[in-house]
Amino acid sequence: GDSVTQMEGPVTLSEEAFLTINCTYTATGYPSLFWYVQYPGEGLQLLLKATKADDKGSNKGFEATYRKETTSFHLEKGSVQVSDSAVYFCALEGQGAQKLVFGQGTRLTINP
Amino acid sequence: KAGVTQTPRYLIKTRGQQVTLSCSPISGHRSVSWYQQTPGQGLQFLFEYFSETQRNKGNFPGRFSGRQFSNSRSEMNVSTLELGDSALYLCASSLNSGANVLTFGAGSRLTVL
Numbered sequence: 001g002d003s004v005t006q007m008e009g010p011v012t013l014s015e016e017a018f019l020t021i022n023c024t025y026t027a028t029g030y031p032s033l034f035w036y037v038q039y040p041g042e043g044l045q046l047l048l049k050a051t052k053a054d055d056k057g058s059n060k061g062f063e064a065t066y067r068k069e070t071t072s073f074h075l076e077k078g079s080v081q082v083s084d085s086a087v088y089f090c091a092l093e094g095q096g097a098q099k100l101v102f103g104q105g106t107r108l109t110i111n112p
Numbered sequence: 113k114a115g116v117t118q119t120p121r122y123l124i125k126t127r128g129q130q131v132t133l134s135c136s137p138i139s140g141h142r143s144v145s146w147y148q149q150t151p152g153q154g155l156q157f158l159f160e161y162f163s164e165t166q167r168n169k170g171n172f173p174g175r176f177s178g179r180q181f182s183n184s185r186s187e188m189n190v191s192t193l194e195l196g197d198s199a200l201y202l203c204a205s206s207l208n209s210g211a212n213v214l215t216f217g218a219g220s221r222l223t224v225l
């Protein structure tokens with residue numbers, strides 16, 4: 001079945017560091033891919049998405065490119081801020097397009 | 113525009129009891145999905161409702177059920193609670209059926225003692 005694998009956390013960086021959170025997937029066909037972010041005490045928020053191969057999703061300085069050759073959708077940001085501290089989830093649109101399949105989440109902490 | 117509202121935010125139950133959680137979607141959204149979030153299993157899909165009909169169901173026992181009303185509000189029910197049902201239950205809404213661009217609520221945190 002469909003699955004998503006994220007790099008294990010927690011990840012701790014200093015402010016202004018470069019961020020990469022790896023995400024790979026297994027799926028039938030070419031599903032839409034998503035990154036969601038969860039801040040403490042809140043629900044998930046859509047950060048960015050890509051709907052087809054080679055698409056680049058971007059938002060708030062974060063980027064991810066849909067790579068079908070490597071079945072990956074790695075999240076990157078050039079210069080992180082303390083306010084980026086959160087849990088990040090990679091997800092794909094599951095079979096039947098009526099559910100999301102999530103990775104385990106990666107907790108990111110940014111120190112000033 | 114109001115977001116997705118879930119009630120209650122926190123609740124404590126004992127084994128064997130049942131619980132009902134409520135979700136009010138964003139105005140105009142007709143699809144409501146439910147997910148269970150636990151430290152061990154992560155986020156798992158429970159079910160999706162669209163136009164008062166269950167469209168898809170995850171791999172959960174029959175103790176987990178839900179429904180949707182004509183105003184798109186949804187409830188989920190868990191009967192005969194077990195310790196392992198302790199989790200954050202997240203509701204998400206979208207305009208139409210399909211997982212594209214879900215808006216999540218803050219969740220209902222259930223603790224089973």
